Amino acid sequence: MRLLDLLKITARSLRKNKLRSFLTTLGVIIGVGAVIAMLAIGNGTRQSIQEQISSLGTNVITVTPDAFAQGGVRQEAGSIATLTQADADALAGASPAVRYVSPAVRATVQALAAGRNWRTNVFGAYPAYFNIRVLALQAGTRYTERDERVAAKVCVVGATVARALFGTTDVVGQHLRLGRIPFLIIGVLAERGQSSTGQDQDDLILAPFATVQKRILAGTFIRQIFLSAQSEARIPEAAASVSAMLRERHRLAPGVANDFTVRTQADIGATATTTSRSLTVLLASVASISLLVGGIGIMNIMLVSVTERTREIGIRLAIGARSRDVLRQFLFEAVVLSIAGGLLGIGLGLGLAQLAGRALNLTTTVSFPSVALAFLFSSVVGVFFGWYPARKAARLNPIDALHYE
């Protein structure tokens, strides 16, 4: 029997039972659609997480001092001053890939104003810190290099602090006290809301590095150095040169471990990406199960169909169909159904991805490999689950099939 004739017979048979054909296909349509939509949602989630991470500040590199082991007893990380302001200033010239540098210190203080008080963190950092972390102001100005040089008693407050102390964010020109030292508020940070770890990113005060270090902490160690690279692509280059320069400055012999840690935004992103990737895998496996169930649906209907069409098979055998003609016809029917289901499922998946994107406010992206995979899988489902019913049909005895009631 010629392939074209076989296709013709298959098409006739499927057309004859339009509703059943459609219902058989439905399982595959939903399965393929679900796989594609789920992968699209997973990808979209991953992208949106990456966007959130880069919005924290682009191209940021942080250097933190490491726990210092003394006589085998590891001290708390940062408890020994291995990083200094001089280190930070030197890193500005570490590599042309480095754009901004700022040392940072932090103190937990009681802020007082207008008869109220609020416990918060005050960060001391260079004005460049605003550039590194991409911090915008909703009112006032940031402090300047001159403020930094003279350790001016000025600060920029977060909205949470402003509300806690004054009941409003319109606080530029007001004064507050940190401990006993009065500060002039010269700016208010634009609100950033909660961070991905649930911290209130508006509950802080920023002041010049020198001011915080000398007037509040009265110490010399620094907690962190913030840097930004010229571009995202140059982060590795910048990080490497920072590492090299610090090793040189700290006189670490080759083979001795770093006494500091350099972290880049990419490291933080990797963690989040891993999380969202496992989410994608989870969604895709749930969707794959539905595709599998769709395949079993095809087998079920095909088995029923073989029983129901026993007489038809008998007639075909009586007029000269060979076993392989019958086998191929039923196998073809299953494959055509599952491929048709695959194609319709791709359409459904694209639609679902669009809808989900709008509902969840995600940019869902349907990747070509996910479409190809789903389609390929649906064809395999057809062959796999069509085989058994087809073989059953092909092995029928002509006379029994013909007299089947």
Added chain:
Amino acid sequence: MTPAAPSFQAPLPADAKAGAPTPNGQPKPSGSPLVRLRGLTKTYQTGDVVVRALRGIDLDVPTGQLLAIMGASGSGKSTLMNIMGCLDVPTSGQYWLNGQAVGKLSRDELAGLRNRELGFVFQGYNLLPGTSAYDNVELPLLYAGRMATPERQQRVRAALAAVGLAGREAALPHQLSGGQQQRVAIARALINDPVLILADEPTGNLDTRTSVEVMAILQRLNAERGITVVLVTHEKDIAGFADRTIVFRDGRIVTDAPVPDKQIATEVLAHLPPVEP
């Protein structure tokens, strides 16, 4: 209702092969019959009950004969038809079709034999439901394979025309009367130019006039194309259109005789009262 008698005068395709030795170019030993059965038995086991449907059948059917098989239900005539049609295999005994020992053939070879050498006409017509007359008749050609589409179309149309159904190609079985459905089945049976048509109570579901019409077609195929016809029937009238009648009882042939005054179906048809409008 059914088309009137003139439709039976539609010309047969030119490849009618009355008098030809045998189709498919196989040389046939002269004098050997188309069908030769020797010592054929068939035993069924249904649970604990053993049914001996055939108890030793010896039968020769010469080429070109129109043979009627009669007998009560369960006498074994349908079982014999199924074995002659290569749909079933005997428990013992031998069957030569056209000089070929059928017992040695594989499942697929039997399918090929059914496709090319045999044509079936059943009591219940056995057309594929929901499938047009054209597609039903075309099916054996598809299974035979290797025929160009234009030639195939021509043959299907010719076969339908030969049974008086020109113009009804697109009709589905349920849109046709019983007689018309049986004629589609006959067209399907003769599409591959068989040497033998096996008709199992072909008129069992039809009224008198339609029965005679179907018999007219079978007689014409037998006479004009030399196709051997074996016919199972309950009705003495129908057996009267045959050349020879054998009667079955309890799995044995009890009577085997030529029909003394064979009826000609077209003549009988002319004397039947006209169809009521």
